Amino acid sequence: MAAHQKQDFIQPASFAFDADSMVQVDKHIAKYPAGRQASAVLPLLDLAQRQMGRITGSAWVSIAAMDEIGRILDMPPIRVYEVATFYLMFNMAPVGKFHLQLCTTTPCWLRGSDDIVQACRDVTGIKGWKENSADGLFTMTEVECVGACVNAPILQVNDDFYEDMDSERTKALLESLKRGVVPKFGSMTGRQTSAPDGGPTTLLFEKAE
Amino acid sequence: MVKVTVDGIDVEIPAGSNVLQACEAAGKEIPRFCYHERLSVAGNCRMCLVEIEKAPPKPFASCAYPVADGMVVHTDSPMVRKARRGVMEFLLINHPLDCPICDQGGECDLQDQAVGYGDDHSRYLEPKRAVTDKNLGPLVKTVMTRCIQCTRCIRFSTEIAGVSELGATARGETMEIGTYVEKALSSELSGNLIDICPVGALTSKPYAFVARPWELKKTDSVDVLDAVGANIRVDSRGPDVLRVLPRLNEDVNEEWLADKSRFAVDGLKRRRLDSCWVRRDGKLARASWQEGFDAIAAKMAGMAGDRMGAIAGDLADAESMLALKDLFAALGSTNLDCRQDGAALDASRRDFYSFNTSIAGIEEADAILLIGTNPRREAPLLNARIRKAIVANRTKVAAIGVPADLTYKVEWLGDTPALLADNSFIATLKAAKRPMLIIGQGALRRADGAAILAAAWKLAAETGMLTADWHGFNVLHTAASRIGALDLGFATGKTLDKMLGGGVDLLWLLGADEFDTTKIGASTFVVYQGHHGDAGAARADVILPGAAYTEKDGTYVNTEGRVQRGQLAVFPPGEAREDWKIIRAFSGIIGKTLPYDTIDALRTRLEQVNPVFARVDILPRFGCTDPAGPAAGGVVGTAPFTPAVANYYMTDSISRASPTMAECTAAAAAPVQMAAE
Numbered sequence: 013m014a015a016h017q018k019q020d021f022i023q024p025a026s027f028a029f030d031a032d033s034m035v036q037v038d039k040h041i042a043k044y045p046a047g048r049q050a051s052a053v054l055p056l057l058d059l060a061q062r063q064m065g066r067i068t069g070s071a072w073v074s075i076a077a078m079d080e081i082g083r084i085l086d087m088p089p090i091r092v093y094e095v096a097t098f099y100l101m102f103n104m105a106p107v108g109k110f111h112l113q114l115c116t117t118t119p120c121w122l123r124g125s126d127d128i129v130q131a132c133r134d135v136t137g138i139k140g141w142k143e144n145s146a147d148g149l150f151t152m153t154e155v156e157c158v159g160a161c162v163n164a165p166i167l168q169v170n171d172d173f174y175e176d177m178d179s180e181r182t183k184a185l186l187e188s189l190k191r192g193v194v195p196k197f198g199s200m201t202g203r204q205t206s207a208p209d210g211g212p213t214t215l216l217f218e219k220a221e
Numbered sequence: 222m223v224k225v226t227v228d229g230i231d232v233e234i235p236a237g238s239n240v241l242q243a244c245e246a247a248g249k250e251i252p253r254f255c256y257h258e259r260l261s262v263a264g265n266c267r268m269c270l271v272e273i274e275k276a277p278p279k280p281f282a283s284c285a286y287p288v289a290d291g292m293v294v295h296t297d298s299p300m301v302r303k304a305r306r307g308v309m310e311f312l313l314i315n316h317p318l319d320c321p322i323c324d325q326g327g328e329c330d331l332q333d334q335a336v337g338y339g340d341d342h343s344r345y346l347e348p349k350r351a352v353t354d355k356n357l358g359p360l361v362k363t364v365m366t367r368c369i370q371c372t373r374c375i376r377f378s379t380e381i382a383g384v385s386e387l388g389a390t391a392r393g394e395t396m397e398i399g400t401y402v403e404k405a406l407s408s409e410l411s412g413n414l415i416d417i418c419p420v421g422a423l424t425s426k427p428y429a430f431v432a433r434p435w436e437l438k439k440t441d442s443v444d445v446l447d448a449v450g451a452n453i454r455v456d457s458r459g460p461d462v463l464r465v466l467p468r469l470n471e472d473v474n475e476e477w478l479a480d481k482s483r484f485a486v487d488g489l490k491r492r493r494l495d496s497c498w499v500r501r502d503g504k505l506a507r508a509s510w511q512e513g514f515d516a517i518a519a520k521m522a523g524m525a526g527d528r529m530g531a532i533a534g535d536l537a538d539a540e541s542m543l544a545l546k547d548l549f550a551a552l553g554s555t556n557l558d559c560r561q562d563g564a565a566l567d568a569s570r571r572d573f574y575s576f577n578t579s580i581a582g583i584e585e586a587d588a589i590l591l592i593g594t595n596p597r598r599e600a601p602l603l604n605a606r607i608r609k610a611i612v613a614n615r616t617k618v619a620a621i622g623v624p625a626d627l628t629y630k631v632e633w634l635g636d637t638p639a640l641l642a643d644n645s646f647i648a649t650l651k652a653a654k655r656p657m658l659i660i661g662q663g664a665l666r667r668a669d670g671a672a673i674l675a676a677a678w679k680l681a682a683e684t685g686m687l688t689a690d691w692h693g694f695n696v697l698h699t700a701a702s703r704i705g706a707l708d709l710g711f712a713t714g715k716t717l718d719k720m721l722g723g724g725v726d727l728l729w730l731l732g733a734d735e736f737d738t739t740k741i742g743a744s745t746f747v748v749y750q751g752h753h754g755d756a757g758a759a760r761a762d763v764i765l766p767g768a769a770y771t772e773k774d775g776t777y778v779n780t781e782g783r784v785q786r787g788q789l790a791v792f793p794p795g796e797a798r799e800d801w802k803i804i805r806a807f808s809g810i811i812g813k814t815l816p817y818d819t820i821d822a823l824r825t826r827l828e829q830v831n832p833v834f835a836r837v838d839i840l841p842r843f844g845c846t847d848p849a850g851p852a853a854g855g856v857v858g859t860a861p862f863t864p865a866v867a868n869y870y871m872t873d874s875i876s877r878a879s880p881t882m883a884e885c886t887a888a889a890a891a892p893v894q895m896a897a898e
Contacts, residue, residue, distance in 0.1 A: 075402055088385030093401040097390040 021106050027077040029084075033063045037084065050087045053095050057081060057102055070148075071111065071170070072103035100155065107151040108144050110189050112136075113168035116154050119161035124178060128165050131182035135190075149190060162206040163199055172197035223290040228297060240283035240294055241269050249296045252305065252334045254312075254419045255371035256284035259475065260380055266312070266371050268334065270304040271296050280304040302338075309339035312369050315350040316420070318343075323367065325421030327434040331369065352397055358405025359884035360484055361414055361423050368398050368422035374414045381477070382408040383608045383628030398422070405888045408628075409601035409869055412483040416466065416476070427484055427881045428464045432456075440790035441468060443777050444482040445536050445701035445770045446873060449580070449602045450779025451478050455486075455771050455790035462486050462771045462791055472581045472840065473783065479601040480885070481869060481876055488879030489769050492754045495795025498764035505764065510796065514810045516763050520727055520746045521811060526553025530725035533559040533711050534732030534751065535700035535873055538775025538787070540823050541767075541800035542702065542711050543830060544815060545731055548804050551813035555714035556725060559706030561735040562865070563717060564662050565670025566696070567851035568707045571833070572843070573674070575704060575782040577692035578657045579842055584610045586693070588653035590646055591620035592677055593862035594661020597627045598869040599699050600780070604628065617653075619646035622663065622862045636861035638669070641676040650684035657686060657693035663865035665696070671854035678850035687845035694845070698780040699865055699872065700735075705778035708831045730757045731800070732767065734874050750803060752793070753874035765807075766797035769875060773799040774820055776827065776834065783840040784833060 029037055040055040057073055060081060065071025078096055082089040096102045103111070112132055116125045129152075132138070136145040138152045145151070160166050163175030167182060174185055174197055181200045188195050203209060222233045225240075227247035234246050239262070244251045254266035264285030271283045274293035280300060295301060313335065320326045352365035375387045375398065386408070390401050400406075406414075414423045437456040444451040444465070451474035454466045465486050467478035497513030498505040508516075521529070531549055533542050537559075546557060560566055567573040578586065583606045596604040608629045610616040619632040621640045634644045650656040660677045667673070678694060686693030698704060706712065715724045723742040732751035738760040741747060749761035752769040770777075772793040778784050793799065798806075801823055808815040817823040827834040870885040871877045 090385055090388035090401060093390050094388040097401075098392045100392075 323421040330419035362426040448698035530556035593664025675853040755874035
């Protein structure tokens with residue numbers, strides 16, 4: 013485990029894919045030619061993380077899960093560890109129920125991501141990156157560009173993008189999540205997908221008809 | 222073949238070679254860290270940059286760029302120099318400048334190449350990266366902050382050792398080399414990681430902070446801790462052997478060395494016999510050489526030759542065995558045995574007891590049957606050759622014996638000797654062009670060993686292993702002395718069992734510790750000549766202190782039948798002497814003086830006894846000219862095969878005395894597996 017990561021948690025002794033996941037596991041392995049089943053390592057890691065999230069409320073990949081994937085795909089465990097630790101989307105330690113992934117790359121930063129970060133810190137009480145809140149609900153992770161710069165700044169919660177954020181909207185979102193209500197994702201200003209702020213500026217004739 | 226011009230020198234090299242090889246063919250030195258000729262190409266250190274004409278105007282990593290006909294390469298242009306200086310500056314950004322406290326200092330690729338190709342100063346003022354050290358077990362010490370991430374260790378453990386335990390986890394600046402979950406390396410070849418690491422990230426744990434390379438006296442020698450006969454370099458300072466490193470020999474060990482051979486040398490300083498001991502009133506007491514010799518001579522006086530016997534140990538050199546044989550011949554005794562484990566070796570023909578295919582020949586085989594052997598434990602370097610053949614030629618391997626992880630795919634047929642006559646692999650062997658079998662001591666040291674040997678030969682004959690240009694019948698030995706002893710005829714008269722059961726009144730043990738000494742008859746007078754206070758010395762009535770393999774000039778014959786010579790690196794401790802000299806001196810005491818006063822004269826006598834000793838280092842390959850097999854002697858039993866080597870790390874008196882080997886034994890018995898570091 014990387015030296016910079018905290019290890020104040022317990023690794024589960026075992027892991028097994030449940031029936032729901034197993035259906036997917038077989039499907040992914042079947043995509044690759046015989047003898048090349050190791051190619052399925054990424055989808056299986058994702059399945060393991062989602063299953064952990066589904067069952068325990070904390071979506072992460074334990075060493076036992078990686079060993080199990082190595083066994084299923086007939087690859088040495090270290091090869092699974094290498095892949096899993098390379099991709100930052102796999103959590104190697106327990107995370108909160110709501111994984112706050114804050115984009116701080118240039119476009120989001122120019123549009124005020126610092127405010128979003130501060131708002132998250134204020135509401136959740138989390139001090140640093142990769143830390144969990146005391147109530148176990150939130151984890152804050154700094155991520156590189158998530159590819160939605162048009163709607164910057166972005167706050168990704170688990171799989172969903174909350175776009176056009178500002179400090180107030182962030183606080184409202186987090187308070188809502190605390191109550192267990194997950195608001196609809198997408199642009200917080202109400203604009204249609206990535207259309208210009210304030211409504212369409214081109215192709216207006218279609219509306220005129 | 223393609224023509225390449227390197228710095229104005231025309232060279233022809235095979236198509237498919239890389240530019241680095243072309244530069245080497247032209248005699249140009251190319252600096253490198255990640256590239257290693259026996260490993261796959263990684264191309265990540267960028268140190269081997271060269272300039273290629275009529276290619277895009279940029280430096281090329283020569284290790285990962287294939288040659289083309291008419292290519293013009295520059296290895297010393299201003300662009301190349303500047304590029305290498307830049308690469309070196311980047312490598313040194315995160316490399317600590319701790320050479321004064323680094324064990325690699327003086328033999329460090331990074332140090333040498335920084336001087337040769339780097340800048341004269343650093344422009345880097347920012348903080349450096351630090352990496353947690355990993356615990357890789359008792360042999361390999363890690364200082365991971367020094368790692369430049371060349372990944373040689375990962376590729377070695379995966380490709381050569383066949384044990385995928387090391388990897389690169391995380392990414393970018395947080396990337397680390399390690400096992401991720403803490404555990405000791407389970408490979409018997411892990412010491413080679415120390416050699417291939419170009420920096421001081423992986424160093425020898427037992428040798429940590431012991432010496433600098435320029436302080437050491439280097440002596441070329443031969444390893445005796447297994448029967449492979451790996452070529453070694455013994456590094457010593459004053460009276461101490463400090464470490465053992467492999468020496469290049471493509472036919473035997475390539476450039477690798479097994480862990481026991483490398484790390485058991487600290488056993489050479491412990492439990493040593495450094496003076497004569499004579500048993501008086503049931504207790505061993507220190508004595509002078511004269512007293513020791515007198516005690517033996519007094520016992521021998523008037524004893525019939527037939528009531529004396531000698532047993533040669535696993536580490537004995539050919540010279541001392543021949544001297545002992547000649548002494549016993551002068552005394553009128555032919556009771557000699559070297560088969561301490563009771564293996565039913567047939568000494569009547571050399572190819573009945575040798576590894577005839579040769580170690581390098583394994584690479585030509587396309588089907589291999591292992592019989593009662595675990596080569597990973599009995600001869601790790603030979604096992605690496607089998608693995609190499611499998612990777613290169615998809616050689617098929619099946620085995621009769623106790624299933625174990627041999628680091629490659631093996632079809633386990635079962636563990637009973639009956640399978641020799643009929644098994645599912647025979648069809649594969651018959652279809653193969655170069656089939657071979659390897660029979661281990663686990664199959665031969667049984668009561669029905671002779672029958673099994675004959676059955677294996679029969680199988681070899683039936684499956685086309687014995688042809689005029691290919692000999693696929695191989696006996697894998699575990700003792701460095703065994704073939705030399707058989708070549709010298711050190712297996713005549715009463716066998717070991719008969720000698721133990723009261724068949725002799727005087728038993729001379731030449732370093733023999735590997736049999737059950739409690740079976741020696743109570744009235745038998747035991748002379749132990751050897752270097753370690755082990756099982757044999759404990760039972761002895763007279764102890765004659767001999768020399769270990771690093772302390773004498775000796776000839777050894779490896780399992781292939783290759784005659785090799787070790788050299789004296791340090792002198793034996795205390796009163797101990799070279800073994801042949803002890804026997805020669807004793808022969809004078811009893812008035813049966815042996816006719817050689819120098820080691821050269823003794824070696825001339827060796828050649829007279831068996832001409833194979835005239836052919837040092839070279840091993841001609843023979844096909845099988847006579848398909849008649851060894852005598853059967855009984856029927857094949859039904860008991861399953863058992864492994865010959867239970868604990869790889871402790872197989873002889875030297876490794877049993879080694880604290881490092883004791884640690885390895887403990888680590889192997891109880892592997893530490895924590896959740897995360």
